[in-house]
Amino acid sequence: MKIRAHEIPEEGKDYALRVKGKTANRYFSLLKNSDFQALTDVTGNVKVWEQDGMIIVEGDVRVDLRLTCGRCLSRFRYPVAQHFRSIYSPFYQTCQEEDLELKPYDMDVSIYNGEELDLDNVLYEQIFLGIPAQALCSPNCKGLCPVCGANLNEGLCHCEAPPAYSPFGVLKKLKLKG
Numbered sequence: 001m002k003i004r005a006h007e008i009p010e011e012g013k014d015y016a017l018r019v020k021g022k023t024a025n026r027y028f029s030l031l032k033n034s035d036f037q038a039l040t041d042v043t044g045n046v047k048v049w050e051q052d053g054m055i056i057v058e059g060d061v062r063v064d065l066r067l068t069c070g071r072c073l074s075r076f077r078y079p080v081a082q083h084f085r086s087i088y089s090p091f092y093q094t095c096q097e098e099d100l101e102l103k104p105y106d107m108d109v110s111i112y113n114g115e116e117l118d119l120d121n122v123l124y125e126q127i128f129l130g131i132p133a134q135a136l137c138s139p140n141c142k143g144l145c146p147v148c149g150a151n152l153n154e155g156l157c158h159c160e161a162p163p164a165y166s167p168f169g170v171l172k173k174l175k176l177k178g
C-alpha cells in the first residue's frame with residue numbers, strides 16, 4: 001500500500017496491512033541470494049506519522065518464512081515477528097541539508113522520494129532484518145557428515161571421521177577426491 005506524505009494527518013494514522021505470500025515471494029525472488037520464501041501472508045500493524053518532512057513508521061510485521069539451515073541444508077519454518085520503528089527522510093532534504101543530524105547512512109534512517117512511501121516495501125525491509133545471519137533449523141543442529149554428506153540429525157552414518165561438524169573433515173574429503 002502506497003501512502004502520500006502530504007496526506008498523513010497531523011495526529012498520524014494507523015494501517016492494518018496484509019500482503020499475499022505470493023506477492024511477497026515475487027518480490028523476494030528478484031533479490032540476490034534470497035534463499036527464503038513466505039509460507040503465509042505478510043501482515044503488519046503500523047502507525048505512520050510525519051515530522052519535518054520525514055515519515056516515521058512504527059509497528060509490527062509478521063510472516064512465517066521457509067529458510068534453509070546453514071548446517072544441514074534442510075528447509076524449516078521460521079516465524080518472523082518484528083517490532084520496528086523506521087524513519088524515512090525525503091531524498092531532497094538529505095541532499096540539501098548537509099548538517100542534518102539524521103544522515104541517511106545512520107542505521108535506522110532510509111530515504112524515500114519525498115512524495116510517497118510504499119508500506120509493503122517497509123514490511124519487506126523489516127522481514128530481511130528479521131532473518132538471522134546464520135539460520136539454523138535448531139540450535140543443536142548436527143549438520144552434515146563431512147565425508148558422506150548424511151544428515152546427522154537423522155542418525156549417525158558409518159564414516160570413520162568424527163561426526164562433529166569440522167572444517168578438517170571437508171579437507172579430508174577434498175584430498176580423497178584429488
Ligand SMILES: [Zn+2]
Pocket residue numbers: 069070071072073074136137138141142143
Ligand atoms: Zn539443520
Ligand SMILES: [Zn+2]
Pocket residue numbers: 145146147148149150157158159
Ligand atoms: Zn558419513
